[in-house]
Amino acid sequence: MTAFDVMERRIWDGQADAYARTAARLCVRTVPALLDAAEVGAGTRLLDVGCGTGNVTAAAVARGAFVRAVDAEPGMVAATRRAAPGAEVRTGTLPQLPYADGEFDAVVANFVLNHVGRPLDALVEMRRVIRPGGRIAVTIWQLPGAPGQALVGRAAQAAGLTRPDWLATVDEERNFARTPDGVAALLTAAGLGDARGETHAWEHRADPEDWWAGPAAGIGAVGGMVTSAGPDGVAAAKREYDVLCGEFLADDGLLSLPHVAVLGQGRV
Template sequence: MTAFDVSERRIWDGRAESYARTFARLCAHTVPALLDAAAVVAGTRLLDVGCGSGSVTVAAVGRGAVVRAVDAEPGMVGATRRAAPGVEVRTGSLPQLPYPDGEFDAVVANFVLNHVGRPLDALVELRRITRPGGRVAVTVWQVPNAPGQALIGRAARAAGLTRPDWLARVDEEHDFPRTPQGLRALLTAAGLGDVRSGSVAWDHRVDPDDWWAGPASGVAAIGQLVNSRGPEGVAAAKREYDVLCEEFAVEDGLLALPHVAVLAQGSA
């Protein structure tokens, strides 16, 4: 386990409910495209890796797939079990999952490679548990971030907040460009064939207070930045956030926040 993996476990410990109330709806946007990329239809034996609050699992069940799910955070496991009764959901973390070789017709991981310290090893593991000819499909956030995703970071920096020292980054030798080309190269290096990749862009429409609630409650790395100086720092960042929100304001008091994800798929 890398230092990045250790800090990720610390970040997400006990935050399943806060995630479900905030960022989960954002991450659900890519689910239909992700399942299409993995060719998920009725009867597909699918594994949802990093299942979070269960959006991928629920959608796949709706397609008639035979779904199992796994997540490193016990709270996320519980959330997916509640969202999809009857689905087998287990605790497990990349790059070693508790399944035999070739167990699944398709394996998907929605914004999961963002949270592992050895992305290539993680993809090799996803390929291992996929049957020959089966599909692997993954998403990551594109870097540089789209303006909507960068909003809260801008507010935190304007308030003088800095990244906590304990918050690790992916080691340079394990990192990859978070672009369609970079993710395509990573899937190819993991031994997947017929690799394709592209970008998915959308405006996430959300109430400003709801969007702020995730980072304010410590969700994800951005939440650790916002909370790095305690309540005083949170309040300072919120004041900057309220000003910056004007750039994205639309009707009914909502924000339209541009986001871009990278989606890639390949055959085992």
């Protein structure tokens, strides 16, 4: 594993419940478009890579697909099994999937390439398990991101927190542009045809305290930054967060947070 992969394991260890209460409610927004891009319907043999707490898997099962799912974090595997009893769910890590060549009609990965240290190798492995003519669809967060994506990071910086040394980044030679063109180029490099990327923008609605709960629990790289200085640092960042939330509060007291994702798709 790369240093980035090691960091990701550390960040997400034991975080399935916290993720389900917070960021999973954001990431579910792209699920219908993701499944449509992969042409998932009744009878589709689908692999959901990085299944998290099971939103994609459950939605695909509801479409009548035959779904298998895999995630690196055992708590996520358990959560997906609860969310989608009809799916076979395993523990596994990219870029080595525990499946045979050409086993699936389609593979999807919802906000997974954000979390791997070797994105191209991950896509090549996903391509390996798809039959000829099958489809792959992935989502990532676009960079630069929308204002809602930066709220917690701004609060941490305003509190004087800095990114700790253990929060690694993807090696420059393995990274790619987090844009529609960048995703399309990565899919093409992985050997996929008809590769393309498109943006999906929306405003995520959340209670301010619920939205804070994720990073305060250490979820994601920004959560690692928020919690890096202990309880005092978390409290300082929360004070800044409460102020900055005023930019996004709607009349009903909920946050309205602009987000932009990139959906990439291609054919084997």
